[in-house]
Amino acid sequence: MRWAAYAVPAMEYVESVLTVVERIPPGRVMTYGAIAEYLGRGGPRQVGTVMARYGGGVPWHRVVAANGRVVPGHEEEALQRLRSEGTPLRGDRVDVHLAEWWPD
DNA sequence: CGATTGACCCTTC
DNA sequence: AGAAGGGCCAATC
Numbered sequence: 001m002r003w004a005a006y007a008v009p010a011m012e013y014v015e016s017v018l019t020v021v022e023r024i025p026p027g028r029v030m031t032y033g034a035i036a037e038y039l040g041r042g043g044p045r046q047v048g049t050v051m052a053r054y055g056g057g058v059p060w061h062r063v064v065a066a067n068g069r070v071v072p073g074h075e076e077e078a079l080q081r082l083r084s085e086g087t088p089l090r091g092d093r094v095d096v097h098l099a100e101w102w103p104d
Numbered sequence: 105c106g107a108t109t110g111a112c113c114c115t116t117c
Numbered sequence: 118a119g120a121a122g123g124g125c126c127a128a129t130c
Contacts, residue, residue, distance in 0.1 A: 009128075010127085032113085033112070044126080045109090046126060046128095047111095049109090049128090050111090055111075067113085070111095083126095093105095
């Protein structure tokens with residue numbers, strides 16, 4: 001059965017992405033581009049696709065766009081959680097400049 | 105192989 | 118500060 005109606009990256013890539021997202025500590029966020037760069041593979045779009053399909057089991061709210069925009073379709077929930085964790089927010093957006101985190 | 109699509113990113117107006 | 122266009126990578130039809 002085709003779980004996805006569109007292109008889905010290799011399982012290995014998905015695994016890597018989810019692992020990185022799980023490593024993001026509370027109060028910090030990571031951008032799609034950052035994840036893609038850290039993995040050194042694919043691009044922001046692949047990461048986004050992975051999150052859309054398989055992001056249900058990880059703190060997806062800690063993954064934001066480069067401009068600080070939170071996940072579309074779940075802004076309220078994401079903002080609420082981020083606020084709870086003490087993530088630097090700038091109104092309805094995340095202050096990526098301060099909150100962006102990179103794995104060691 | 106060409107066209108299409110997607111939780112994107114960057115430059116420019 | 119917001120909108121538009123072009124580029125990006127991988128997979129499916």
